Amino acid sequence: MQSKKIKVGIVGGTGYTGVELLRLLAQHPDVELSVITSRGEAGLPVADMFPSLRGRVSLVFTDPSQADLTLCDVVFFATPHGVAMSQAQALVAAGVKVIDLAADFRLQDITVFEKWYKLPHSCPDILANAVYGLPELYREQVRSAQVIGNPGCYPTTVLLGLAPLLEQGLVDLSIPIVSDSKSGVSGAGRKAEVATLFAEASDNMKAYGVSGHRHHPEIQEQLRQLSGVAPQFIFVPHLIPMIRGMLSTMYVKLTPEGLKTDIQALYETRYQREPFVDVLPPGSLPETRTVRGGNHLRLALYPQAETGYLTIIVVQDNLVKGAAGQAVQNMNIMFDLDERTGLEVVPLLP
């Protein structure tokens, strides 16, 4: 446990992952919010933009050019892709830890990064040492990391949903793994766009990114890590008329060995010491609202006896375990705090 507070900086706090970081960090006992930058909103008190923070956050947005982030212990980037990598070098040089909630440090394969994000990567050496911040898979690496690529929301559900099987080699990889995923609209961010207006997105649903979504290569790179091969993977995300919440329904064919395994026990054992992964009892039907505002990911398992398939359903709050909560979890690990610190908010139901 720390004796003094962690000085935290946030770059880009006007989006949904930004305000979510503020919500969680404002309740974190070991954190001092030092600086938050925004080019467009410099001078505005944060609580004027997000009145939910009135009385809890007294920071004012600072112009990036005026902010000395090297005085922080850790800086979170809640920015579009490309921002974190442009500032990482200076921060790393100053000994500041970096947690990027965008994609700059998620993909180790630079060619893939540049293809999907249409940006040259400006600091491949830092990337090479960056850690993919999924604590349930890489806790030890996170502990000593200087730079974290915080996972995408969809990848978190898919990877934690599949890891116990892939680690044991129980999936028949001659058949594609399918993840049919569904996200609340906050996942699209706080950008003014017609497609996510209330009158467009409410009482309506659709698939999107069917021919290619940026989380596809991220998931594939990690599936390769987990399985040792490059599995075929079909990924279809859908936009659902709810603010928060993400649910992935995965369909995998088990190997003969997998068919003989007690899958429920396997998952329970694998995750028994994980504070934020909850394996539900057999027959449960996970609902997204059971994690609304909380950092838990809950999952359930349904063997399909007739086909030899396993259906796996995973839920999380896309803004918490899928973004800001996971980032705080990573910070806790990096600063040797109890991993749950500041993250024990009970989900809001109803």
Place this chain on the structure above:
Amino acid sequence: MQSKKIKVGIVGGTGYTGVELLRLLAQHPDVELSVITSRGEAGLPVADMFPSLRGRVSLVFTDPSQADLTLCDVVFFATPHGVAMSQAQALVAAGVKVIDLAADFRLQDITVFEKWYKLPHSCPDILANAVYGLPELYREQVRSAQVIGNPGCYPTTVLLGLAPLLEQGLVDLSIPIVSDSKSGVSGAGRKAEVATLFAEASDNMKAYGVSGHRHHPEIQEQLRQLSGVAPQFIFVPHLIPMIRGMLSTMYVKLTPEGLKTDIQALYETRYQREPFVDVLPPGSLPETRTVRGGNHLRLALYPQAETGYLTIIVVQDNLVKGAAGQAVQNMNIMFDLDERTGLEVVPLLP
């Protein structure tokens, strides 16, 4: 009944009143959709933007500079304020009827118009002959009008909710009339704005325009017409997380004469021949969904015995009776059709 079809032009068909006009006119037996203009979308088939119209509307958006609107019998303006008045002169000169769904021809008092809309009025002579298109109050004038200022959505609910009382002088005008009004989010239009994003407007509500809303002077001008004096009027609109629907709750103090009157009978008599005004039985609680997609306005009356007040609740679909449906109703009157033609769609419930 016409032997040949009415040639209709629409200026600005990419917003919600535009697509709603298209929905209604596509089902109208006496209309031929001739042209629809859009600067930004020229060349795009309308049904590509609004796939609900696939197979029903084959028009392509035309650049305004390429469209000869003078070949139409009537032109609807589903545009921002200021567009209709810039084109009205030429259309009127060519004998084309004009129905403006924005505010250019709603307010007879030009000073008030210019104060609230921050625009000089470019054709005061046409305005002087324009008719406020609320058929239940001005049907005869609509019949012979060349230019219609189609009423605002809130004013339609307030004026039809109060007309029977004001026409009979039954309201104590020494006390302000209060209208606490609520609108679905489509009323804010199809503009990309943060405030009306799903993740902002859903599971949330707020008042807006409390210190002044453009429908306030419009309502006041009409209240003056109805009552012969300028009544005090307090108007607070609210944004409600539903796509369509508008509900106004009005609070008025009755005169001693009003207190002796059978108000229910008064309203039923006043509106008995109106095809689109439905006075509900005593004790009813109007729901917005009972008019979803339909051109009806439904209302109910609640005398407050202890206070001598009357509470009036009015519902409509803001995009139909509050905008596009009323515009088509006006067109039907202007072209001597049965007023209900093309407007007999049964509301969608649930």
Place this chain on the structure above:
Amino acid sequence: MQSKKIKVGIVGGTGYTGVELLRLLAQHPDVELSVITSRGEAGLPVADMFPSLRGRVSLVFTDPSQADLTLCDVVFFATPHGVAMSQAQALVAAGVKVIDLAADFRLQDITVFEKWYKLPHSCPDILANAVYGLPELYREQVRSAQVIGNPGCYPTTVLLGLAPLLEQGLVDLSIPIVSDSKSGVSGAGRKAEVATLFAEASDNMKAYGVSGHRHHPEIQEQLRQLSGVAPQFIFVPHLIPMIRGMLSTMYVKLTPEGLKTDIQALYETRYQREPFVDVLPPGSLPETRTVRGGNHLRLALYPQAETGYLTIIVVQDNLVKGAAGQAVQNMNIMFDLDERTGLEVVPLLP
């Protein structure tokens, strides 16, 4: 075209499929609504329960014991499973046509029916002659049918989404077909239940029926018809916070022949004369709101080059093409009307 109107009876008009039938039939030019029964609501005007029908439907609910349904030309059953089969014998004997919107006449295999619906089938002889009312597959049989089992909502999306492939033998049936389906909450009916309360189902989603849903055997029986074999089929339905709307995302492996086929052209050709099936252009992303209130089913196709799979996305309004609209479409065919009569309502968007 008929010279006189079709006399229609509805048994059980207090649920969502009932009010939806009323909405459509009230706008149908060749129909006379003769009688609607309800045990619980006898004596109540239908429009008192559903004020959206005020001025359009003047029927009063009749107690079943007082209603002589044999005077009708056709009777729709919008009732729980088991009701239609208890009355079908008498109606058939009287020459009345029957369209059951529940499951009594959907499954030809009585053993399967009795297993899933926990009811003995009371008129297997009538079932043997009943027709599965999916016009796009069985139009000729519908034309001469006396009794129609109107398809379930999910099966309509799955079967029309797969038919062109299965008819041509282009699916590799050694691999299970997966349908990940999503439904609006109205699909659960108008029963008072905690799980579908607004405060439970809003801003939330979940899967249900993962271990077995009644539409599974219905789909499997029809897949067998289409393919000649009994394909493996995995079906996971989900509950989505929208009133209406259904979207099925299907994942199938193509045969080598299928991989060489122009799938888009295959579907366009197969459905080119179908008034209610709309094959969207390549790259389209179907939204449920584009069919809200309309009888269209729209679909799009996404070949997954790397895996040899095809993803198929289908949308419909679960209460229209998925229930009442399809029932009216069947009626139109049975009475030799233009199939589109009364069903040309333009969907409500937004």
Place this chain on the structure above:
Amino acid sequence: MQSKKIKVGIVGGTGYTGVELLRLLAQHPDVELSVITSRGEAGLPVADMFPSLRGRVSLVFTDPSQADLTLCDVVFFATPHGVAMSQAQALVAAGVKVIDLAADFRLQDITVFEKWYKLPHSCPDILANAVYGLPELYREQVRSAQVIGNPGCYPTTVLLGLAPLLEQGLVDLSIPIVSDSKSGVSGAGRKAEVATLFAEASDNMKAYGVSGHRHHPEIQEQLRQLSGVAPQFIFVPHLIPMIRGMLSTMYVKLTPEGLKTDIQALYETRYQREPFVDVLPPGSLPETRTVRGGNHLRLALYPQAETGYLTIIVVQDNLVKGAAGQAVQNMNIMFDLDERTGLEVVPLLP
């Protein structure tokens, strides 16, 4: 500060106020959840009914007949009206404090209680000593109370919205006070009812209780306390398609003295030491989501210069400050804890 934890019992924990109490108390550092009763669910782990509490609440529902509530320090009743008064006598005799979230101890006038709740009051002597648990008005009485009648949700907004004016006599009481109030659907409770189904209440709104709502007499009794007279009061509640959230828009006529007063300063001064009342800066538009899940009530003031009226808008979370949060606030006061203990959850936005 206590050295040992407060033993808490909850009677009736299966509704929304019950689960909300559990959410808040599970995060309260000075509370030990001892027992929760439910007749219908005895034996069921609470977290099986509400999986959001998994890992946080290990209690199992106990049958009321098996629960010895006299071992508790305080018992919360989250039950229908009539339950608390049937058990209060025994608990009070045993020295247990009682906080009733229903109406049994809200109205001092028994005649009014019996008229509106259709129940004889079974313990008028306890009622006479019960305190109306609105801390901002009755903090000292709460401190020493044995039995608390926790205020209704609507009354909390109306009374805190009006108190500063009425305490100073600045409202012209010859004119009725109007409160046009709006509530999210969770206010209707977790009962299986058709009217609050998702498919009924979503994308829809309505007024209800226009001719009489049980919160009307409760508000009037308190207005009398505040003003010394019995002001006329018009109250119209509305049902809004959101889960949580309440907004009251109030219209009052100011006295000449009131018109000369700096109303903003008056409210800021009145509430400056209140931890849970937030007077927003002039021109603010309170949104319900800014208090979602939090115990704050926020308000804004709009003088209507032309009419001499003041419009007051108040928002709260109906389940927190309007119910369970306020109950915990009362408990904190009764047990001499910092009033904010366990209530510092930052609201969930978006």
